[in-house]
Amino acid sequence: MRLAVIPGDGIGPEVIAEALKVLGEVVPAAEITRYDLGAARWHATGELLPESVLGELRQHDAILLGAVGDPSVPSGILERGLLLRLRFELDHHVNLRPARLYPGVRSPLADPPEIDMVVVREGTEGPYAGNGGLLRKDTPHEIATEVSLNTSFGVERVVRDAFARASNRQRRHLTLVHKTNVLTHAGSLWSRVVEEVSLQHPDVTVAYQHVDAATIHMVTDPGRYDVIVTDNLFGDILTDLAAAVTGGIGLAASGNMDVTRRNPSMFEPVHGSAPDIAGQGIADPTAAVLSVALLLDHLGEHESARRIEASVAFDLATRDHQSPGQTYAIGDRLAALVSSNVRTG
Amino acid sequence: MRLAVIPGDGIGPEVIAEALKVLGEVVPAAEITRYDLGAARWHATGELLPESVLGELRQHDAILLGAVGDPSVPSGILERGLLLRLRFELDHHVNLRPARLYPGVRSPLADPPEIDMVVVREGTEGPYAGNGGLLRKDTPHEIATEVSLNTSFGVERVVRDAFARASNRQRRHLTLVHKTNVLTHAGSLWSRVVEEVSLQHPDVTVAYQHVDAATIHMVTDPGRYDVIVTDNLFGDILTDLAAAVTGGIGLAASGNMDVTRRNPSMFEPVHGSAPDIAGQGIADPTAAVLSVALLLDHLGEHESARRIEASVAFDLATRDHQSPGQTYAIGDRLAALVSSNVRTG
Ligand SMILES: CC(C)[C@H](C(=O)O)[C@@H](O)C(=O)O
Ligand SMILES: CC(C)[C@H](C(=O)O)[C@@H](O)C(=O)O
Numbered sequence: 001m002r003l004a005v006i007p008g009d010g011i012g013p014e015v016i017a018e019a020l021k022v023l024g025e026v027v028p029a030a031e032i033t034r035y036d037l038g039a040a041r042w043h044a045t046g047e048l049l050p051e052s053v054l055g056e057l058r059q060h061d062a063i064l065l066g067a068v069g070d071p072s073v074p075s076g077i078l079e080r081g082l083l084l085r086l087r088f089e090l091d092h093h094v095n096l097r098p099a100r101l102y103p104g105v106r107s108p109l110a111d112p113p114e115i116d117m118v119v120v121r122e123g124t125e126g127p128y129a130g131n132g133g134l135l136r137k138d139t140p141h142e143i144a145t146e147v148s149l150n151t152s153f154g155v156e157r158v159v160r161d162a163f164a165r166a167s168n169r170q171r172r173h174l175t176l177v178h179k180t181n182v183l184t185h186a187g188s189l190w191s192r193v194v195e196e197v198s199l200q201h202p203d204v205t206v207a208y209q210h211v212d213a214a215t216i217h218m219v220t221d222p223g224r225y226d227v228i229v230t231d232n233l234f235g236d237i238l239t240d241l242a243a244a245v246t247g248g249i250g251l252a253a254s255g256n257m258d259v260t261r262r263n264p265s266m267f268e269p270v271h272g273s274a275p276d277i278a279g280q281g282i283a284d285p286t287a288a289v290l291s292v293a294l295l296l297d298h299l300g301e302h303e304s305a306r307r308i309e310a311s312v313a314f315d316l317a318t319r320d321h322q323s324p325g326q327t328y329a330i331g332d333r334l335a336a337l338v339s340s341n342v343r344t345g
Numbered sequence: 346m347r348l349a350v351i352p353g354d355g356i357g358p359e360v361i362a363e364a365l366k367v368l369g370e371v372v373p374a375a376e377i378t379r380y381d382l383g384a385a386r387w388h389a390t391g392e393l394l395p396e397s398v399l400g401e402l403r404q405h406d407a408i409l410l411g412a413v414g415d416p417s418v419p420s421g422i423l424e425r426g427l428l429l430r431l432r433f434e435l436d437h438h439v440n441l442r443p444a445r446l447y448p449g450v451r452s453p454l455a456d457p458p459e460i461d462m463v464v465v466r467e468g469t470e471g472p473y474a475g476n477g478g479l480l481r482k483d484t485p486h487e488i489a490t491e492v493s494l495n496t497s498f499g500v501e502r503v504v505r506d507a508f509a510r511a512s513n514r515q516r517r518h519l520t521l522v523h524k525t526n527v528l529t530h531a532g533s534l535w536s537r538v539v540e541e542v543s544l545q546h547p548d549v550t551v552a553y554q555h556v557d558a559a560t561i562h563m564v565t566d567p568g569r570y571d572v573i574v575t576d577n578l579f580g581d582i583l584t585d586l587a588a589a590v591t592g593g594i595g596l597a598a599s600g601n602m603d604v605t606r607r608n609p610s611m612f613e614p615v616h617g618s619a620p621d622i623a624g625q626g627i628a629d630p631t632a633a634v635l636s637v638a639l640l641l642d643h644l645g646e647h648e649s650a651r652r653i654e655a656s657v658a659f660d661l662a663t664r665d666h667q668s669p670g671q672t673y674a675i676g677d678r679l680a681a682l683v684s685s686n687v688r689t690g
Contacts, residue, residue, distance in 0.1 A: 069526075075536075079526040108564050110455040127472075127493070132530040142497035144534040148472070152487035179578070181414075181424040185477040189489040191420075212585035219453050219564055219589045233524070237582060240557035244564045 010273025011283035012066025018285035018331025026304035039070035048081035092256035095123035099242035113223030121235025162229035173226035253290035311337035355618025356628035357411020363630035363676025371649035384415035393426035437601035440468035444587035458568030466580025507574035518571035598635035656682035
């Protein structure tokens with residue numbers, strides 16, 4: 001197993017260290033190459049993602065990323081030039097974001113139901129296409145545009161993936177989230193594709209919700225969701241909200257996947273670089289560790305993935321949530337649990 | 346006071362009847378003209394918003410709208426052809442959406458703080474511009490686009506309005522919500538305008554949040570928000586979420602305002618036509634009643650607006666939230682409270 005690791009900025013390197021500690025327990029022979037992409041490299045060299053590095057990354061089975069972003073870098077530079085560039089260059093069309101409320105974890109909701117959903121967020125088009133511009137900048141007649149690009153090709157492949165995932169889950173329920181009553185063109189395409197693909201999945205029940213209504217249900221009735229499929233921007237918004245109601249982005253893992261396997265997929269915690277707490281050793285590495293489980297699942301190492309998940313579930317059920325411990329201590333606990341092959345549930 | 350009333354679809358007419366009952370207590374002389382726009386008219390005549398009706402609407406001081414939308418009409422027809430057409434034709438650039446957690450109201454949050462925010466949502470451009478299209482429809486090469494249009498003119502006027510509102514509030518805090526790290530063009534325009542206008546409002550503290558992060562704080566720390574200014578689509582999403590955390594869209598009022606007063610502003614509950622409960626007389630008319638208070642405020646009838654708000658606050662603090670009563674009964678209660686000039690607080 002050849003893994004590229006991009007620790008990145010802020011708390012990225014801190015949580016990645018623990019994620020690799022845990023990985024070492026299940027795949028001790030993993031071959032790991034680190035890449036120093038991020039704010040420091042940009043400051044030092046002006047480089048974001050050199051072609052040569054991109055070429056090397058392609059030679060790996062998967063990529064593990066910590067976090068990208070730093071207040072010293074103007075907004076958008078690292079995001080568009082590094083993180084989104086990786087997602088687009090490596091055709092990460094399935095942005096997989098599970099959200100589960102683990103036993104023991106406190107939700108901000110008063111009366112949380114069982115929550116176990118997975119958001120399949122499109123990852124390579126929509127409003128993230130980077131298509132837009134400024135006209136007459138800094139004049140009273142300035143116009144700024146952002147063009148959401150949605151293709152039959154792009155929508156269909158992610159919708160197929162979402163249906164396949166729904167088929168393999170217990171509830172077999174899929175919710176399309178969009179804003180078809182306003183974004184009528186993109187909404188029409190998404191709706192038609194979901195309708196067509198659903199014909200091949202009579203086992204999956206299908207629902208539709210406008211994105212605004214979905215945010216309401218995410219706080220009043222999140223248990224209703226099984227698989228959500230949605231576009232790149234709505235997926236960005238909904239997954240942070242889903243993470244919040246399931247105990248916070250300290251626990252939210254994600255996979256940026258090319259499910260055709262032509263390119264390496266990239267796994268990362270949903271939280272960012274969190275500059276406010278960086279360097280203090282207090283970041284929760286759980287999301288990074290759960291991202292390793294997603295990575296292992298993607299590479300077919302399901303048994304190892306389950307071991308990591310069970311360890312996280314055990315730790316969350318038993319930890320003191322007021323003071324869960326330093327970053328390294330949580331990593332140590334999880335590594336020990338994985339090595340003792342704890343099982344839950 | 347010449348008011349145009351569009352009861353609309355579903356529960357629209359039900360809640361509007363109660364809103365007018367309450368209005369009658371404070372402005373008995375209001376001259377009211379009803380317009381039967383909505384699903385029924387479209388089915389009967391194919392008309393959505395005839396020019397002649399639009400012309401008549403313009404002759405009024407304000408418009409009160411119930412709700413628009415019906416499952417028998419394809420998605421987007423009524424929304425784009427009637428509701429959004431009204432907002433755009435009448436230049437409703439300030440879409441005002443307060444969200445307050447009233448004493449006695451149960452939030453879905455476990456530990457809700459005091460919540461009292463107002464979202465100033467841009468109402469006439471952004472992704473709602475209706476600019477986009479389909480190419481090669483129903484082929485494997487189909488492309489759907491949606492173009493977000495943002496102008497210096499459009500952004501500046503709503504940002505100015507938001508700062509003015511923040512200036513008049515106790516906390517004097519304004520949060521710009523956008524996604525500047527991805528939507529870099531529109532984000533750049535919004536950020537620069539907020540920065541410029543803030544120079545003229547040294548009394549207002551300014552914060553920025555990405556929309557995804559804002560959804561997290563909306564459930565973990567909603568008390569932090571005072572005034573939020575944001576674009577049309579982010580505002581749509583955030584205001585439903587804000588309504589949810591403050592007890593539901595049964596209570597959320599809104600104003601679609603042309604603050605230049607060149608066109609009549611339009612006031613409406615944020616909830617939709619709710620076809621699932623229409624005709625049963627069980628819809629909560631409180632949001633429609635609070636929309637009347639916003640309408641009165643806009644027309645300078647502040648004393649009457651305060652009376653309605655105080656009555657709603659009293660009713661919410663004292664009502665049995667398990668069975669608040671039929672639509673008409675809530676309306677009766679609120680009308681009686683208004684007429685007895687109840688005061689709270
Ligand atoms: C950092 C940013 C570009 C990114 C996104 O918007 O996709 C982040 O919010 C995420 O969800 O991974
Ligand atoms: C019905 C729909 C067009 C509308 C919107 O998106 O603005 C509604 O959701 C709202 O918030 O008033």
